[in-house]
Amino acid sequence: MGSFSGSSELAAPLKTRRDFLRWIGGRSCGSRLKFPPDFSSLAGASPTVSALSADLTAKTKAAKVRLDAHVREIVEWHFNPATGSPFWLEKAKTLGFDPRRDVHSFDDLQKFPEFEDEWLRGGPIQRWIPQGLKGKPVYVFETGGTTGIPKSRMQIDDWKTDYEMFSATLPDDKFPKGSNWLMLGPSGPRRLRLAVEHLAQFRGGICFCVDLDPRWVVKLIKRGNMKEMEAYRDHVIEQAVTILSAGHDIKCMFTTPKLLEALAMKLIDQGSSIGQAGITGIFSGGTEFTPQWYRFAMEELLDGVYMTPTYGNTLMGLACGKPFDPADNYKITYFAPQPRAVIEVVEFKNYNQLVGYGQTGRVKLTTLTKETFIPGFMERDEGERELPFEKYPWDGISGTRPFHEFAKTTTVGVY
Numbered sequence: 001m002g003s004f005s006g007s008s009e010l011a012a013p014l015k016t017r018r019d020f021l022r023w024i025g026g027r028s029c030g031s032r033l034k035f036p037p038d039f040s041s042l043a044g045a046s047p048t049v050s051a052l053s054a055d056l057t058a059k060t061k062a063a064k065v066r067l068d069a070h071v072r073e074i075v076e077w078h079f080n081p082a083t084g085s086p087f088w089l090e091k092a093k094t095l096g097f098d099p100r101r102d103v104h105s106f107d108d109l110q111k112f113p114e115f116e117d118e119w120l121r122g123g124p125i126q127r128w129i130p131q132g133l134k135g136k137p138v139y140v141f142e143t144g145g146t147t148g149i150p151k152s153r154m155q156i157d158d159w160k161t162d163y164e165m166f167s168a169t170l171p172d173d174k175f176p177k178g179s180n181w182l183m184l185g186p187s188g189p190r191r192l193r194l195a196v197e198h199l200a201q202f203r204g205g206i207c208f209c210v211d212l213d214p215r216w217v218v219k220l221i222k223r224g225n226m227k228e229m230e231a232y233r234d235h236v237i238e239q240a241v242t243i244l245s246a247g248h249d250i251k252c253m254f255t256t257p258k259l260l261e262a263l264a265m266k267l268i269d270q271g272s273s274i275g276q277a278g279i280t281g282i283f284s285g286g287t288e289f290t291p292q293w294y295r296f297a298m299e300e301l302l303d304g305v306y307m308t309p310t311y312g313n314t315l316m317g318l319a320c321g322k323p324f325d326p327a328d329n330y331k332i333t334y335f336a337p338q339p340r341a342v343i344e345v346v347e348f349k350n351y352n353q354l355v356g357y358g359q360t361g362r363v364k365l366t367t368l369t370k371e372t373f374i375p376g377f378m379e380r381d382e383g384e385r386e387l388p389f390e391k392y393p394w395d396g397i398s399g400t401r402p403f404h405e406f407a408k409t410t411t412v413g414v415y
Helices: 017-024 054-079 086-094 107-111 158-167 191-202 214-223 226-244 257-269 291-301
Strands: 139-142 152-155 180-184 207-209 250-255 281-285 306-313 317-321 333-335 341-346 360-368 373-386 396-402
Touching: 054 086, 054 360, 054 373, 107 373, 139 191, 158 191, 158 317, 180 191, 180 226, 180 257, 191 207, 191 250, 214 226, 226 257, 250 257, 257 281, 257 291, 291 306, 306 333, 317 341, 341 373, 341 396, 360 396
Parallel strands: 180 207, 180 250, 250 281, 281 306
Antiparallel strands: 139 152, 306 317, 317 333, 333 396, 341 360, 360 373, 373 396
């Protein structure tokens, strides 16, 4: 599964449930899983790409019209001297075109040069604050920061808006309004910690959190200090178990796949389970959230507890997963929160060219809010382009994983 699960041993393919039970061995006696099984032989082939229905085609066209209008509004905001940020007002002098005059649609954003992630490293952070929002309280959220100075994003209300929108997608019977939450994930300078707490409050609950520094986990893994990494993991999981056992009536949780697995195994060792601990709904995300792990978690870890996958980061916000359908063979398809953010799957050698549906490419992100304008940021992920969906009538992405050119040098850590 990955380093944080505490084992570098590779799993053999398991073709049947009997193979799984033979592999899991003495689970009922309290033995600990070292890694999840490889269910790849059960995943099945990708569905055949079919033509969109007339109704969905109309919805995708309407969504494109809304996106183009939103692009015009955001570009006008960020390049108007009265409302724009110092960064973009200065950058406009070097573009060779006038964004306010020449950008009329999303496709016109290709006129901008490739966005360089180095622009987001270092300060002053004030250069990103739009004039039209000056004087409002500002938050700074950072990315992983494992390769030097972390990328930073200035935010005022975007993080709240993103999670309020996400709240509308959660089923109330699984994530009951007024219920308390457990945030079992990265803390510190990441927006995730505050965002999940806001989500809990927005839904009328209270959020309980643990301390977790993913940068320290990555350092331990890179040093090969697996015993200390396992001790730190156990320390984090013990915090979570303590909170769940303290009578706070926690029903909802965010966590990452590796941490969810570790928590489930700890509870199993204690003769309990995620469901018996009171959890009824989980949302989780990360590049380790593969179809194979999804099936493993749903069938062997969660004791019937509902879980929804998400894909997001500091720069994009939160992409929702297509509702679970057994017919999809546990394939996970995500849809960005358009028009506030757009995900494209583009060719590896031409970042302005979309791949075909079902084809593999690199993830290209565009962020379009009044707080943040990021056209054409090349993410460190790749995946497959997916057809629009009734609920989200724009392109989706499945199979998200580290970009293959970086994968060998990427340490996933707790995600």
